[in-house]
Amino acid sequence: MMKRMLWIFSLCLILYSCKEPLTEEVQAEIQVIPRPQVITVLEGTFEMTSKTSIKANRDLMVQAEQLRDYLSPASGYVLPINKRHTGGNLIELKLLDELSTLGEEGYEMTITSKKVLITAHRSQGIIWGIQTLRQLFPVEILREAAVDDVAWELPCVNILDKPRFEWRGLMIDYSRTFWNISHTKKYIDALSYYKMNRLHMHLTDDQGWRIEIEKYPALTEIASQFDTVYHEPREREGYYSREDIRELVRYAEARGVELIPEIEMPGHTTEVFAAYPELSCTGDTLSVHPFFKGPGIHNEIFCAGKKETFEFLENVLSEVSELFPSEYIHIGGDEAPKVLWKTCPHCQRVIKEYSLKDEDELQSWFIRQVEGYIQSKGKKLIGWDEITEGGLSGTATVMFWRAGMENALLSAVEQGNMVILTPTSHCYFDYTYDRISTEKVYSLESIIDKIETLNPEKILGVQANFWSHIDRTEPGMDRQIFPRLLVLAEVGWTEALNREWDHFSPRLEHHYQSLDLLDIYYTDE
Ligand SMILES: [Zn+2]
Known part of the structure; x- marks a missing residue:
């Protein structure tokens, strides 16, 4: 109980001390669902090119390979995965003991013009950081074949994020219909x-x-x-x-x-x-x-x-x-x-x-x-x-x-x-x-x-x-x-x-495009 109260208290402090509410222009770039807990928008953009590489240690190799596989079909780049930085700009995945306050699933992401850094206490947090990263790219990143004429740019931001609840589920009934x-x-x-x-x-x-x-x-x-x-x-x-x-x-x-x-x-x-x-x-x-x-x-x-x-x-x-x-x-x-x-x-x-x-x-x-x-x-x-x-x-x-x-x-x-x-x-x-x-x-x-x-x-x-x-x-x-x-x-x-519905609703509209590219049918009320 105490731990959760502390987290909510510090979240209130951060939100309170944070700048203005997001302007429409900034919102247009941050269309992430579910909404991250704390977003600080920074100046500039990061661009993924054929020179970009992924840096990760052995303990995050599965996640690094998954990230590479997520990004390669649409961009056409098969990003190399290294333990050291080898030049060019960089997406780095890293586990840090001091991030234990973010729990099993939290992560922090900082994007600057030269580097994307995703850190977490556990690999599960890295997976969620990667999903946020995918949502920050132009939506065409979800395509399964190379897309021409898209600059693979990300807005520079700092995101501090962890889930409210441990269990976030969907039940599918396989019995009535397999x-x-x-x-x-x-x-x-x-x-x-x-x-x-x-x-x-x-x-x-x-x-x-x-x-x-x-x-x-x-x-x-x-x-x-x-x-x-x-x-x-x-x-x-x-x-x-x-x-x-x-x-x-x-x-x-x-x-x-x-x-x-x-x-x-x-x-x-x-x-x-x-x-x-x-x-x-x-x-x-x-x-x-x-x-x-x-x-x-x-x-x-x-x-x-x-x-x-x-x-x-x-x-x-x-x-x-x-x-x-x-x-x-x-x-x-x-x-x-x-x-x-x-x-x-x-x-x-x-x-x-x-x-x-x-x-x-x-x-x-x-x-x-x-x-x-x-x-x-x-x-x-x-x-x-x-x-x-x-x-x-x-x-x-x-x-x-x-x-x-x-x-x-x-x-x-x-x-x-x-x-x-x-x-x-x-x-x-x-x-x-x-x-x-x-x-x-x-x-x-x-x-x-x-x-x-x-x-x-x-x-x-x-x-x-x-x-x-x-x-x-x-x-x-x-x-x-x-x-x-x-x-x-x-x-x-x-x-x-x-969170509030009026903020969520326009983000949801934006995500219909993602659902199309994920081959998912949906009801647009
Ligand atoms: Zn009986």
């Missing part, structure tokens, strides 16, 4: 460009299991396919192999994005019972149906009283933990009706054995078993806000999605749990723009405020969710997510005192 590797890579690129650092992958749900698990081949042979009676187009089903996941993890890591796997339980699991019916209370074999061809919520859920259920979940989570290096695993936990638990002898036996009050407490007991296993793998558990029902473990992180459940949200914060805000009122990007306009996303602050007055340290961050039951084509999905994602990127990164 999205292939190249589409996911496009999203990782876009997230990184806007300094969003988490891609939450909703990999399992009633409409399909989307990740290969070696121990349970029927999950991919049966549960990843829609029942043929529905004649669903083939591209909407399928799964990621272990090699696909490794490839995506590596791609995301190089761009500063962490992939967070979600394995749903105890509800939204009927696709599992198409392959392994013995894991439910009834043991009935179910079929996998498209979203609008069956109930949105099924009564069939994992049996909490069978030891086979926990064996299955532990084996699955063990393989998932190995594939994903993330600190967190999401276990779903939402919309689980307990009708069948009420009459299942196995479930009732557990309620009696552990003196649980009711089926809500049984769900809480279920989640604690799974959390114990996840912790034994060195990971932390995240669940949707229903995991607060029936008593919540103090170490679980809660993803709040039900906009009407603010009291539960505040009591979880009071109890000491970390929370991620993703309310239906502002963050559900499968909703229409009539319901959540681009500007409305900017006002998520009203909910953040309520927690901040209680305990700001408990907000891990913010996230947008995209459920794929309505918009099931790539352009359709893009238009739902963009440009709203850019708005959330700024809410998650930039301190509230440092």
Whole structure:
């Protein structure tokens, strides 16, 4: 708490002592989203030419190569990377111990006519500095082939920057509609460009299991396919192999994005019972149906009283933990009706054995078993806000999605749990723009405020969710997510005192050109 207060205090001082508000002319050059915390505009420009080189030590070689690869297609220059300065002007990347106040993700960038210097405490900060640098170049730098007649100039500035929240995410639903590797890579690129650092992958749900698990081949042979009676187009089903996941993890890591796997339980699991019916209370074999061809919520859920259920979940989570290096695993936990638990002898036996009050407490007991296993793998558990029902473990992180459940949200914060805000009122990007306009996303602050007055340290961050039951084509999905994602990127990164809609809106207009060049469709309201 103290550290954050100090940072905000010094930020206020810097902003207060800083010169005039940005003039329109200067703003035209600084079109960065999310807005950096402190920008000081200096005299002059830096020009990248064929003589420019990149200077970096071995510990930043991955980032230096990524920078070179970002800049070379459009400019036609393959900038040499050296440990020493070899003449000509220079882009230098450097880690500095004394920048620890900038945290894991902050960076400082100084651009003079001779040199661009990006410094940070950690390599993640260098990645974000590089993304700011890309946004400061003429937008044509995003082109994938040489562009003639563009001077690759940067305005001379000093930027001091670090994120407001640690978690700035997007959830993609891969179950209702499967999205292939190249589409996911496009999203990782876009997230990184806007300094969003988490891609939450909703990999399992009633409409399909989307990740290969070696121990349970029927999950991919049966549960990843829609029942043929529905004649669903083939591209909407399928799964990621272990090699696909490794490839995506590596791609995301190089761009500063962490992939967070979600394995749903105890509800939204009927696709599992198409392959392994013995894991439910009834043991009935179910079929996998498209979203609008069956109930949105099924009564069939994992049996909490069978030891086979926990064996299955532990084996699955063990393989998932190995594939994903993330600190967190999401276990779903939402919309689980307990009708069948009420009459299942196995479930009732557990309620009696552990003196649980009711089926809500049984769900809480279920989640604690799974959390114990996840912790034994060195990971932390995240669940949707229903995991607060029936008593919540103090170490679980809660993803709040039900906009009407603010009291539960505040009591979880009071109890000491970390929370991620993703309310239906502002963050559900499968909703229409009539319901959540681009500007409305900017006002998520009203909910953040309520927690901040209680305990700001408990907000891990913010996230947008995209459920794929309505918009099931790539352009359709893009238009739902963009440009709203850019708005959330700024809410998650930039301190509230440092941003306002009237300043953001013209910058957003400027970024439509970037979205075009990134091959992203968007809705221009
Ligand atoms: Zn049962």
